[in-house]
Amino acid sequence: MKYQSQKVAYVFFATCMLLLGLQIVYGFIMGFAHMGFDALHNIIPFNAARATHNNLLVAWLLMGFMGAAYYIVPEEADRELVSIKWAYVQWASFVVVAVTAVIGFHFNWWEGRKFLEIPRPLDYLVVVNVLLFIYLIGTTIWKGKRYTTTSIVLFFGLLMAALLYLPGMIPTENQTMDSYWRWWVVHLWVEGVWELIMGGILSYLLIKLTGVDREIIEKWLYIIVGFTFLSGILGTGHHYYYIGTPRYWLMIGGIFSALEPLAFLGMAIYAIGMARKGGRNHPNKNALSWTIGCAVISFVGAGFLGFAHTLPQVNMYTHGTLVTAMHGHMAFWGAYAMLILAIISYSLPIMTGRNTMNGVASGFAFWTSNIGMIAMTLAFAVSGIAQVYLERKMGMDFLTVQKEIQVHFFGLVLAAALFTLGIGVYIYAFIKSGIPTKELGTNPDYH
């Protein structure tokens, strides 16, 4: 670590840990409700748990991206962050907005639009907050001594993510157009510009961890984000099959979203290829595990499982069933959650000068959480496929089908317990690392 201001990332990462923990709690509430144990219904009805679970995810991933940017950008730009104080202000205000939103959900204060549940007044605060963040990152790069592809890709990913938040606020009285614009935000985030951010962070990690030449890594970065946009932009069409939009989206969405796995496959081959190619034997094996894991699981979860129900003929039956939850869990875990856990695993030992992220515990956290998530995905898959056949193909009543698949939610909760154990160990290691040290470069091994 070359710059003091990189330590700003720590508070963002610590908040990530807290919000991730809370997100898991709300996941359990929903898992139990699906099994029929809904004792909390009067305090936390399902829709409140659902909105909280999803928005905590979005909040901690954004926190993670921001923390990663604050860590990476000074080093790439070769100068201190323009203002440490304002970075802390930006962090604190983001936390306030997120906490207000989550509390509001429990009092029926929201905008019931999937993934964008944050009430409108808070949306404006989010915009102001993100503008401040973009300003801090942007001016640091601008004033810096060098412009690297990695920092430029990361910056444009973050800038586009901020701009693409705006279509979600286009007012419309038509339910179809409401969905249409909503997917501009949600899809173009997760299957578009967030992948730029992901590519930028992965490149940084691969440059650091493998020692492969920057020119080679950044060349492949362009090719992969090129594929992402070639497939992902028009791939938005897979949300426009059955919501009242023109029929041509079936063809356009089908063709382009079928190509989306290629971008993720490219990302996986790229990460593994660079790791094999690199002669550097970096001591932080744990960070390398999460980096490679991220690339591989994002291909399986986002690429392969997304493809499994993206063709319109299949999606006609799976649209609006638990099959979507199956794909969603592993996709977010692989592509974005693991990415943030990777950058934390890499940067934390450097910031704190203490390495609690190596050894048995870190391996345990990595494997347990991943096996747990794979098992959760299988439980969702079994219940989702059963639901599709019983409800959509045979015409059985919704609630009758839900009772048939209840047992799979028991499996889900067991798998989630395993996942939670892994995450628990990770968070424990995070806490044991302590807070960042005053001096720079206390642990040269981990650079």
Next chain:
Amino acid sequence: MLSKSAARTFFLVGTFVCFFAFILLTLDTVRRVPKQTNADQITDSVKLGKKLWEDNNCMGCHTLYGEGAYYAPELTKVYSRRGDAFIRAMLTDPESMYPGERKMVQYHFTDEELDALVNFFKYTDGVDLNGFPPEPDLNTNTVVDESGEVAAIGTRPKVFNQMCLACHALQGQGGAIGPSLDGVGSRMERKDIYNWLKDPISVKKDSMMPKLPLSDEDLTELSTFLSLVKE
């Protein structure tokens, strides 16, 4: 081998072309959607219904056009499936409609709001969703009924499909919350069925079945139909 600047060109050109195509398609979609979604039928009441749908995060449990959460039923076509009266009764007192089942939050809607939600569902019912939701194509319930044609799907009263099948099954179709109605005509007289439907609690004190919003014509039609559903 590809140079870095060639890779950058590939990225920039590809992204620009796709984004441009996406903008053009969006302009075309914005132009076509009003006709496909009967935008002329979006009255003030429908707008209020949509607002209530969002303000109460209905999509946090239900799906509409297949979008939302997977905890409660898909509400696309709910208007034709369950009808006006059932929707109102459900929104007014969800727990009595599905006793002991998965719970829905009880909202205290005014009459105007109930109208708005019903109108919203009625509006969404007519939107052309390119064939969604699909017709169940593996449905094997084509058993010829012993009691003659009364139990055939075509001759059932509409209100039977909308209300009764929400909880009860006939010939294997319908809900599993109340007992099956197969052969109910052999167990109960028409008059008893009529009284039961009119007010279940007055016949059996601990009945779980709610008093449904049925008109006199509905009661006559249903009790006649059910009395003919013999073993």
